[in-house]
Amino acid sequence: xxxxxxxxxxxxxxxxxxxxxxxxxxxxxxxxxxxxxxxxxxxxxxxxxxxxxxxxxxxxxxxxxxxxxxxxxxxxxxxxxxxxxxxxxxxxxxxxxxxxxxxxxxxxxxxxxxxxxxxxxxxxxxxxxxxxxxxxxxxxxxxxxxxxxxxxxxxxxxxxxxxxxxxxxxxxxxxxxxxxxxxxxxxxxxxxxxxxxxxxxxxxxxxxxxxxxxxxxxxxxxxxxxxxxxxxxxxxxxxxxxxxxxxxxxxxxxxxxxxxxxxxxxxxxxxxxxxxxxxxxxxxxxxxxxxxxxxxxxxxxxxxxxxxxxxxxxxxxxxxxxxxxxxxxxxx
Amino acid sequence: xxxxxxxxxxxxxxxxxxxxxxxxxxxxxxxxxxxxxxxxxxxxxxxxxxxxxxxxxxxxxxxxxxxxxxxxxxxxxxxxxxxxxxxxxxxxxxxxxxxxxxxxxxxxxxxxxxxxxxxxxxxxxxxxxxxxxxxxxxxxxxxxxxxxxxxxxxxxxxxxxxxxxxxxxxxxxxxxxxxxxxxxxxxxxxxxxxxxxxxxxxxxxxxxxxxxxxxxxxxxxxxxxxxxxxxxxxxxxxxxxxxxxxxxxxxxxxxxxxxxxxxxxxxxxxxxxxxxxxxxxxxxxxxxxxxxxxxxxxxxxxxxxxxxxxxxxxxxxxxxxxxxxxxxxxxx
DNA sequence: CTGAAAGCGCTTACAG
DNA sequence: CTGAAAGCGCTTACAG
Numbered sequence: 165x166x167x168x169x170x171x172x173x174x175x176x177x178x179x180x181x182x183x184x185x186x187x188x189x190x191x192x193x194x195x196x197x198x199x200x201x202x203x204x205x206x207x208x209x210x211x212x213x214x215x216x217x218x219x220x221x222x223x224x225x226x227x228x229x230x231x232x233x234x235x236x237x238x239x240x241x242x243x244x245x246x247x248x249x250x251x252x253x254x255x256x257x258x259x260x261x262x263x264x265x266x267x268x269x270x271x272x273x274x275x276x277x278x279x280x281x282x283x284x285x286x287x288x289x290x291x292x293x294x295x296x297x298x299x300x301x302x303x304x305x306x307x308x309x310x311x312x313x314x315x316x317x318x319x320x321x322x323x324x325x326x327x328x329x330x331x332x333x334x335x336x337x338x339x340x341x342x343x344x345x346x347x348x349x350x351x352x353x354x355x356x357x358x359x360x361x362x363x364x365x366x367x368x369x370x371x372x373x374x375x376x377x378x379x380x381x382x383x384x385x386x387x388x389x390x391x392x393x394x395x396x397x398x399x400x401x402x403x404x405x406x407x408x409x410x411x412x413x414x415x416x417x418x419x420x421x422x423x424x425x426x427x428x429x430x431x432x433x434x435x436x437x438x439x440x441x442x443x444x445x446x447x448x449x450x451x452x453x454x455x456x457x458x459x460x461x462x463x464x465x466x467x468x469x470x471x472x473x474x475x476x477x478x479x480x481x482x483x484x485x486x487x488x489x490x491x492x493x494x495x496x
Numbered sequence: 497x498x499x500x501x502x503x504x505x506x507x508x509x510x511x512x513x514x515x516x517x518x519x520x521x522x523x524x525x526x527x528x529x530x531x532x533x534x535x536x537x538x539x540x541x542x543x544x545x546x547x548x549x550x551x552x553x554x555x556x557x558x559x560x561x562x563x564x565x566x567x568x569x570x571x572x573x574x575x576x577x578x579x580x581x582x583x584x585x586x587x588x589x590x591x592x593x594x595x596x597x598x599x600x601x602x603x604x605x606x607x608x609x610x611x612x613x614x615x616x617x618x619x620x621x622x623x624x625x626x627x628x629x630x631x632x633x634x635x636x637x638x639x640x641x642x643x644x645x646x647x648x649x650x651x652x653x654x655x656x657x658x659x660x661x662x663x664x665x666x667x668x669x670x671x672x673x674x675x676x677x678x679x680x681x682x683x684x685x686x687x688x689x690x691x692x693x694x695x696x697x698x699x700x701x702x703x704x705x706x707x708x709x710x711x712x713x714x715x716x717x718x719x720x721x722x723x724x725x726x727x728x729x730x731x732x733x734x735x736x737x738x739x740x741x742x743x744x745x746x747x748x749x750x751x752x753x754x755x756x757x758x759x760x761x762x763x764x765x766x767x768x769x770x771x772x773x774x775x776x777x778x779x780x781x782x783x784x785x786x787x788x789x790x791x792x793x794x795x796x797x798x799x800x801x802x803x804x805x806x807x808x809x810x811x812x813x814x815x816x817x818x819x820x821x822x823x824x825x826x827x828x
Numbered sequence: 829c830t831g832a833a834a835g836c837g838c839t840t841a842c843a844g
Numbered sequence: 845c846t847g848a849a850a851g852c853g854c855t856t857a858c859a860g
Contacts, residue, residue, distance in 0.1 A: 167837055178847045183839060190840095193845060213609045214549050215837035219852045223546060233578075236771075239571045246565075246592055255610070258590045260578055277545045278587070413775070439568075443745070443775040499853055510831045515855060522856095525829055547853035551836045 166207045175203040186211055217279070226466065227275030229259045229268060231287035236439035237455040241286050241308060244459025252467050254281070263287065268294050276301050282466045284459075285309065288382070289352060304469035306462040310352035317469075317477060319462045321484040323354045326451045327361030327405065329486055330433055334403045335365065338495030339431065341373045341401040342366070345390060345411050347382045358407050358435070375401070379411055387414025395422055402431060402495060409434035409441045412448050416491070427493035437487055446490035454482055498539045507535040518543055549611070556586050558798065559607030563595045563619035568771040569787040573618050573640060576791025584799050586613070595619065600626045608633050614798045616791075617641065620714070621684060636801035638794040642684035649801075649809060651794045653816040655686045658783045659693030659737065661818055662765055666735045667697065670827030671763065673705045673733040674698070677722065677743050679714045690739050690767070707733070711743055719746025727754055734763060734827060741766035741773045744780050748823070759825035769819055778822035786814050 283305035406412040412434030437452035615637035744766030769784035
């Protein structure tokens with residue numbers, strides 16, 4: 165490997181001078197610069213970022229911990245993070261923790277040793293301890309998760325407004341008996357907001373029917389099970405607002421398999437705009453979260469904090485969209 | 497930040513000794529070890545991996561260049577790479593190049609400066625120059641791409657056998673007029689194998705009908721267009737073998753929108769087993785590539801080479817699967 | 829078993 | 845504008 169020393173020797177200058185021309189950090193006379201550049205060209209010298217990092221105390225590394233990259237929205241967030249990162253010269257160290265608390269902790273420690281300058285955690289839910297540990301490193305961190313508290317910097321959409329708007333939309337389409345299918349018993353902050361949004365819409369429209377059904381998980385299988393239960397009382401309602409697209413698809417699959425047509429018999433809407441929702445037939449109406457932007461905006465904020473510029477603290481809210489597709493029927 | 501010096505001072509030993517207990521690299525007397533461990537515990541000292549990396553000349557970093565993480569199979573490969581990497585203490589530096597040659601080159605240079613110990617390139621197609629550049633760094637590299645040559649270490653499935661088997665399957669189901677929809681005009685090694693597999697099956701079964709239709713791209717839109725063309729001669733064939741799932745879905749969507757039922761009127765099969773293929777109705781029959789394993793196996797090989805163990809060179813072949821789903825009709 | 833010293837490949841005051 | 849020197853936080857022969 166050719167080092168700065170070799171270049172200095174060959175160009176007959178000091179290593180200080182070589183460093184100066186590489187980094188353009190101080191004036192160097194044109195002739196000397198040319199000589200150095202020539203040697204660099206000839207030898208194919210490339211600075212060693214590890215050595216540089218040690219002395220400058222800058223790693224330009226951002227640690228990203230995700231729970232599962234297989235989820236399309238997670239991959240989109242990571243794309244956003246990386247894109248903005250690269251724009252500012254930062255690289256991404258990717259860690260997949262698969263929702264294991266121990267693994268998350270292990271990676272947090274790892275990222276600290278690797279001198280990551282910032283942390284970005286992306287997951288459905290993080291344990292309080294993990295959130296605290298992440299914050300304990302005195303590095304900027306950003307969270308994208310469903311359970312939040314006011315001591316963390318996090319990015320989200322207004323879940324309350326989103327479900328409120330969605331429920332209102334169904335009501336405007338003539339629905340009067342709308343069920344809300346909630347994912348967890350163990351409620352997250354976001355889930356509470358969603359439920360409140362649903363109830364608010366019911367209340368504001370003076371409907372006398374409201375019902376919350378707990379799925380108990382975000383899995384397709386669990387939602388399919390719930391679908392079976394709902395089958396028995398299929399005439400009691402006309403629409404289901406689901407807290408996630410996964411649930412919406414699970415219930416819909418169950419209905420379709422049992423001869424209930426969506427949207428003709430029952431309307432179903434989801435939340436999240438996962439990629440699969442567009443491939444499913446009928447395409448499901450859903451709330452779009454701008455995942456790529458979640459990564460991009462979060463990263464921009466992270467970099468701001470790293471640079472010591474003053475940045476917004478706490479919650480950062482991004483706009484959501486109501487994606488009207490084909491799983492809702494208009495009732496006269 | 498607390499450094500090894502601080503620990504040494506507080507434990508009243510030399511930094512050599514501290515280093516020895518951290519790394520368990522040389523015997524240290526029990527009392528001294530205990531004293532050092534205590535100080536580490538109290539101060540929360542964590543070794544700086546950057547400094548360590550500089551002196552050991554090991555970064556434990558693998559550079560991964562992908563074209564688009566948004567594609568589900570790419571995310572799966574990355575998951576496999578990371579999983580095995582972490583198992584052996586390696587971290588992943590993720591770079592998304594979006595098929596831009598300049599970006600790929602930029603990242604290759606970046607990864608070299610960052611002292612990445614190995615390279616893993618994942619993309620539909622890489623320019624010859626990029627392949628050569630990657631190999632020029634004298635680091636182990638693995639490719640997962642459709643265009644290959646015998647000088648590279650790459651991982652793939654047997655595309656010829658896969659399409660041969662798929663075409664045979666359709667023939668056994670009674671199909672006699674089968675079209676092959678090819679993605680690119682600019683053919684890759686893999687695409688050539690696929691076409692040969694298709695033709696071989698036709699020949700072996702002594703069918704007198706074969707037809708290759710070029711889509712010209714791997715995009716849904718282009719495939720949809722081809723669907724329109726095929727609509728006009730819909731009675732001339734009974735099945736379509738597509739070189740990718742994306743194409744299969746594009747053609748299928750076009751047919752469905754125009755009243756042609758899949759599989760009742762026309763059978764369609766894809767290749768790749770992308771996640772969307774399972775959500776589409778009907779679910780498409782396809783060739784499954786073990787993407788997670790592609791990453792995992794490739795990474796294991798990469799690490800072997802890094803460790804200087806002798807590893808297989810050239811092509812590494814993984815088994816494919818024929819995923820029989822619901823887009824094929826049996827003809828009596 | 830332990831420590832002093834050299835060195836990994838850089839950057840950056842400091843002095844000239 | 846240029847160079848000698850110190851130092852970033854570690855590991856590792858070397859000597860004892």
